[in-house]
Amino acid sequence: MVDQGTYVEESYKRDTRYIPTRITADGRDGFPVEPGRYRLAVSRACPWAHRSTIVRRLLGLEPVLSMAVAGPTHDADSWTFDLDPGGVDPVLGIPRLKDAYEARPDGYKPGVTVPAIVDTTTGQVVTNDFPQITLDFSTQWTQFHREGAPDLYPEALRSEIDEVAELIYQDVNNGVYRCGFAGKQESYEKAYDRLFSRLDWLSERLSTQRYLVGDTITEADIRLFTTLVRFDAVYHGHFKCNRSKLSEMPVLWAYARDLFQTPGFGDTVNFEHIKSHYYEVHLDINPTGIVPKGPDPSGWLTAHGREELGGSPFGTGTPPGAVAEGEEVPPLTGSQPNAGA
Structure with missing residues (x-):
């Protein structure tokens, strides 16, 4: 039987030891933005990786940044490319993302996470710093943005976007995990109360404005969406976030549907992969x-x-x-989402 690892802790704390190297326009860390050089490794199941697939699509970076999609389940050591023929990523030539981490000269020890950006010239992971990856897509890859690409991180709104995104990260994005992986009743209840208090705050904020910051989609909306789209499918039941379903929170449910029906959001969601990952991998929660x-x-x-x-x-x-082509997700019942208003 495959060792899936364990996830429950007395009071869950996320390991945030990410690789801080950045891929930038000026190559300050030794990794300049170059078309075709890098490969973005993701899983459709992972909310942290989902951010990068949305931003990549909205900005039109597909022609210059290829994408490796790992399967929805993994063992205790690594995400695997079991969706590809022969179980090997066709560009990187590896069966396990761990191989690209271990190719690094620094002996990187923390867990193998997605998203990760791999330098195809060396086969080494450059970075897995998921919050910075999407910001750099917006600010460092501008030369390769598609015509008509949105400004997801407008300079005049960055301080507000950062403030709102941090609250979302602490209380919602990571909050559902603090609920689901809590090993003590007290820890769970504290995380539960904090989560729903923040969701109520977000509902109030979004009751009078269409998006979280400003009047267009920004990085803040993307970061909230990837948790909301998984809420009823996994977090409500599997992680015991069950005060209310998303579909029972009218403002957030309408907001999430608005985003889902906007190109770049719903067409990157794979509910089959999402459910398979959480329920099959977290066996200490779902034996x-x-x-x-x-x-x-x-x-x-x-x-x-x-x-x-x-x-x-x-x-x-x-x-x-x-x-x-090749990046399509299974359609829902009915037609695929069209352009948002």
Whole structure:
């Protein structure tokens, strides 16, 4: 039997020892932005990696930054490329993302995480610093943004985006994990209260404005969406975040549907991978490994009415085009999302 590892702790604390190296326009860390040089390794299951797939698509970086997609489950050591023929990534030539981490000369020891950006010229992971990766896509890869790409990190709003994103990270993105991996009742209840207090705060904020900061989509919205889209499928039941389902929180449910139906969001979501990962990997929480059939995802395509609040997803920009060949996700019941208003 494959060792999936253990996740429950008395009071969960995320390991944040990420590789701080950056890929920048000026190459200050020795890694300049170059088309075709790097490969973004992700899993459709992982919310932290999901941020990078959304931003990459919204900015149109697919032609210059290829993407390796790991399978939804992994063992205690590594994400694996079991979706590819022969179980080997066709560009990197490796079966396990751990191989690219171990190729680094510094003997990197923390866990093998996604997203990770690999230098195809050396086969080594350059960075796995997920918050910085998406910001750098917006600020350092500008030469390769598609025509009409949105400004997801506008300079005039950065301080507010950073402030809101940090609250979301601490209380929501990481908060669901503090609930799910808590090994003591007291730790769980504290995380639960903190999570729903922040969700109530977000509901109030979004009751009068379409997006979190400003009147267009920004990095803050992307960071919230990747947790909300997983909420009913896994966090409500699997992680015991069960005061309310997302679909029972009217403002957040409409907001999340608005984003889902915007190109670059729903067309990067794979609910099959999401459920498979959480329920099959976290066996200390779900010992049977049974993956639930529900919930019915078709509600994500229903009308949301958020256009009445004004704003537009891309501002003066345009929606991204069709999903790149080979990067499609399974469609939901009904038609695929079209351009948001």
